Structure formats: C-alpha cells, structure tokens
Amino acid sequence: xxxxxxxxxxxxxxxxxxxxxxxxxxxxxxxxxxxxxxxxxxxxxxxxxxxxxxxxxxxxxxxxxxxxxxxxxxxxxxxxxxxxxxxxxxxxxxxxxxxxxxxxxxxxxxxxxxxxxxxxxxxxxxxxxxxxxxxxxxxxxxxxxxxxxxxxxxxxxxxxxxxxxxxxxxxxxxxxxxxxxxxxx
Numbered sequence: 001x002x003x004x005x006x007x008x009x010x011x012x013x014x015x016x017x018x019x020x021x022x023x024x025x026x027x028x029x030x031x032x033x034x035x036x037x038x039x040x041x042x043x044x045x046x047x048x049x050x051x052x053x054x055x056x057x058x059x060x061x062x063x064x065x066x067x068x069x070x071x072x073x074x075x076x077x078x079x080x081x082x083x084x085x086x087x088x089x090x091x092x093x094x095x096x097x098x099x100x101x102x103x104x105x106x107x108x109x110x111x112x113x114x115x116x117x118x119x120x121x122x123x124x125x126x127x128x129x130x131x132x133x134x135x136x137x138x139x140x141x142x143x144x145x146x147x148x149x150x151x152x153x154x155x156x157x158x159x160x161x162x163x164x165x166x167x168x169x170x171x172x173x174x175x176x177x178x179x180x181x182x183x184x185x
Contacts, residue, residue: 017057017064018163019071019112020050021080021105023155030153031097035130038095038143044133047170051080051099051126053160054112058119065177068162071115072179077158078104082128082151087140091168094133095140097151099126108157132170157181 023031031049039046057064081100087093099105109124131143159180166172 013056014165014167016055016165017061018055018165019053019057019068020048020161020163021053021108021157022048022050022161023080023153025155027153027155031128031130034147034151038131042131042133042135042139042143044094044131045170047129047132047173049128050161051105051128053109054116054118057116059116064116064162067115068160068177068179071112072160072181072183074111074115074183075108075160075181076104076183077156077181078102078108080105080126080155080157082153084149085130085144085147085151086127087137087144089134091134092129092132093127094129094135095131095143096127096129099128101126 022028028049035049036046038044057067059067079102081102082097083100084098085095086098087095105126106124109126112118130147159178161175162177162179164174164176166174
C-alpha cells in the first residue's frame, strides 16, 4: 500500500479513542527526551511515550468510559519490559522499542478486546514508538546505532489512560481520563 493510501485509510478512522499504558517518573522522562530529540533532529512530531493497549475503540464516549472503568477493575498492576529496538515501514511504527510479550500484557490486551467487544483483527505487537514518520532504512539503522543498547528498561503499569485523537496528528491527541488498575488475584 502506498504512503498516500495508508494515510487516507488512517484519516478515515479519526476522531477516535485509544487505551494507552504509560511509564512514569524517570522512565517517562528518559523516553520523552529521546522522542523529543529524535523529533527535532528528524522533523517528526513529538508524542508521549506509550504502549497502545487497544486502539480505535468502538462505541460512544459514555460507553468507552464505562468499558474503561470495567477494564481497570479487571486488570491487576503489572510490569512492562522493553527489549530491543525495531522498525517498520509504517508511519506510526517507524522506530520503536519492543515490549516483551509477557502473559500479563497479552492478557491485558485480550481483556480489553473482550470488554470493548472489539472486532479489529490486527495482531497485538506491544511496543513504544520513538519516532513517527517515513524515513529510509539507513536513517533508522543510524538511529538504532546511536541509541545503543541501554534501553532495556522495566517499569510498572498501574493505570490505563484513555486518549481522544481528533486526527493522526499527535498535537490533536488528548488524555481524557486515567483509570487505576484495581483487579484482584
């Protein structure tokens, strides 16, 4: 699919709601600084570090809020481990850190799909993007070399964030609610 076709298909999906898992504290700051530095150096947009647990949520805002609360009451806090750097030839997966696909994060995605009765069939590949855009492979390889291997970080997930996205432009993404994970074992 060509770049214009991909962007047109994407723009047809907005406005939309998404569920994010976000680091906090020092890990958030470190990843946000990397994203900011890369966005300035390569002319890409700035966005907050996050793992999209489930995107393009179906339903009205009220239904989405109710489902988010239900999901948060179902899930227990868990850890996320970042592994290696990777990239694809798609705008939003241009350059990213893979997330270890532990039973906890895969179950969180499965629970989200069930609660939201999501019919989206895309495979869940947890990651934290570091750069959005369309860049040649050589640039991505240079960035990976410059970042090194010291990004194998671990952080706790204690809540989910509900995001409203007016468009594919991160400047038009807004956090509208945070739901604390309170599930019991």
